[in-house]
Amino acid sequence: MIYIKDDEFIRGNCPMTKEEVRVLSISKLGVKDNSRVLDIGAGTGSVSIQLAKICTEGQIIAVEKDEEALQIIEQNRKKFNIDNLTVVKGEALEVENNINFCFDAVFVGGSGGNIEDIIRAYSLKLKSHGNMVLNFITLNNLYKTLNTLKDMNYEVECMQVSINKTRKNSYMMTSNNSIFIVTAIKP
Template structure:
């Protein structure tokens, strides 16, 4: 499987999960070709599109509320010729009842400040032993997530990742935000 580079995606002014974080997060999800996967807070659709390429015999559902981001996702779907990705417009908790269970994996890249409720509601749409991966920048969301997942009897792992890259043609290093990647397995 070829992973898509950041500069290949159409971005606009929307948040995007960076290449190395995207690769690690998808690897932690353990996505297979026939999986049904959910992306909550899809942004540019970089994670959704990459997962759709991997799940060539499966399905990806992406939820996004931002109008500009929705336009960018559609452009990326067209650019990468993805036909197994469905985009649901709206705030995650408002559209939750329209999202049919069950998913093999759930990725949460954005929460709009409602992380605990999103974990509870979308966790219920996850198959037994299904995986959930969440990305955060803030310690506050990390704490809420770990606390919520542990109270729901998930097996939980957290890693912190810092990526530094050379800038243009120089040897100067530029750092991205440090990211927390939380991986969880649903135990019933």
């Protein structure tokens, strides 16, 4: 499987799940070529686009509310010639009733501060034994997520990832934000 590098994506000013975190998060989703996957808070669409390349016989649904991000997703969809991605415009909790599928996996990259409600609502659309993978920068969202998933009897794993890379041609290391990756398996 070939993963897409960060600099291949059209980015603009939108948030993007960085390459190494994207690779880890997608691997934790446990998808197959025919999986149906939901991406909540899609940003640039980097996770959705990569998933669409992996799930060639499946379907990817991306939820995004930001107008610039929606334009960037569409540009990336065209650039990578993706036809198995559907983009739903709106805030995750407002469009939840319009998404009438059962998913093999759910990825949450952005929550707009509504993480507990998003987990509870979209858990109903996740198949039994399906994986929900969530990415966070803040301890507050991590804490809320772990407690919500525990209350829902999910099997939960959490890892913290810190990526440091050399800057251009120098040996100077630069670091990205530390990210928490939560993997939750629905009972």
